[in-house]
Amino acid sequence: MSDTDARREPDAIAWPPSWPRVLDADFGPPPAGEYRATPEDFQVAEVLDFAPEGQGEHLWLHVEKRDLTTAMAVRELARLCEVSPRDVGYSGMKDRVAVTRQWLSVQLPGREAPTGLAEALAERGIRVLAEARHPRKLKRGVHRANRFRLRITGPAVADPTLEARWARLVEQGVANYFGPQRFGPDGRNLQRARSLLARGWRKRDDRDGMMLSAARSFLFNEQLAERVHDGSWHRLLPGEVAILDGTASQFTLETPDAELEARAARLDLHGSGVLWGVGGSVAAGEALDREARLAERYPALCAGLERAGVRLARRALRLRLGEPTLTRGEGELWLAFSLPRGAFATAVLRELIAHPTL
CATH class of the missing domain: 3.30.2340.10 (TruD, insertion domain)
Structure with a gap:
């Protein structure tokens, strides 16, 4: 050779x-634990540092979607607006089995959005929360952070060390x-x-x-x-x-x-x-x-x-958990925290629970 x-x-x-x-x-x-048994157990909200200007050829939509990837939402928005998926912008890719909130943009120069667009998107699991015009397409990676709210169930909820594990992550950070x-x-x-x-x-x-x-x-x-x-x-x-x-x-x-x-x-x-x-x-x-x-x-x-x-x-190499909270319920535990763009909530979960997908 x-x-x-x-x-x-x-x-x-x-x-x-x-x-x-x-x-x-x-x-x-x-200990063993379960997460994301339903999309509602894994909630993600994208955080931008700016807002659309209110005018321009790009229509920006703040959407909440359930059990859909970002790519699926992009294709659906492009189809309904009769444009190429290349004309639809987004900042970050979001998981499918989740309830996620993020902005999408679609280029509509010189024309309004199709009549009934919000209703048509809602039929496909994409709820429009707000909309505004902006001069430019939404670019990849421009969001500052993602805010997570996650539900954990299973034996890990009763583990006596769980609060101490969580406190250590808050204090020392998380391996990225x-x-x-x-x-x-x-x-x-x-x-x-x-x-x-x-x-x-x-x-x-x-x-x-x-x-x-x-x-x-x-x-x-x-x-x-x-x-x-x-x-x-x-x-x-x-x-x-x-x-x-x-x-x-x-x-x-x-x-x-x-x-x-x-x-x-x-x-x-x-x-x-x-x-x-x-x-x-x-x-x-x-x-x-x-x-x-x-x-x-x-x-x-x-x-x-x-x-x-x-x-x-x-x-x-390390993540700081932003605004971390831990809330206990009956047989369940909710975690909430922010992570910078590009970071994975699974990096946090794998320190707290054992699960085949982690």
Whole structure:
């Protein structure tokens, strides 16, 4: 086998991965629990930092949908408005088995929305809460956060350590794993990504970039798992690229001092992992050494992402729970919290309950 063939051969990846939980060291594995038995058990509201201006060629709709993915809602809105799905905008993708609130936009230059649009959408499980015009299409990733309200049932509700587990997450933060939905049932998105990257990624085979995303997410989770395993996931390493909580601001630390470590303890700063792609890493020292080891473990995935031309980026290793609450009921427990865009509620749940999908 030539050197080129060796680089292109897919990396061996066992599935499912055994990415460690943060709380196991102090509390042991979490008890069994159930979540999302019905869509009403998993409620998500998208949070924007701005509102539509009230005029323009794009009609923005604030909708609540039940048991529908964002892609399904986009297709339905496009069909009813007789436009291409490309003319419908959204900020974030939302799960299907859930009740979710988010904004959608549809480009209707010089014309009004079809008569009875809200009623037609309601018949398909999409309730229009508000509408307004705006000059521009709603772009991906512009929302600031998602607000979750989740119902848990099963043995975990009676677990005497549950409140202590929750308090630890509120105090210390949550390991920012990509959720299992990113990888598809039985990891099939990742397996497909390996094949695409091995033969050379082409956009026509992955128009939405989901396979690229699955590969980068897996590599990030592997970095985070190593940091959870050695207890450094919530600390700052020499050469770490720190991310300021709630922002995209980041900077490289040569040697963390007492002040920076105190800020990390307050959840003001988080260490980061690389989302693999083209471009030199700004990490240094021990942090850069860890990235090099990742490339040595998964050369085909890393090389394939670079050949695909995706740009290197970074993601915080830790999440702060915004406005966290825990409320007990009869045989049930409700959690409410906010997470920044791109974060997964399943990363929180897997620390509290054991479930086959977590």
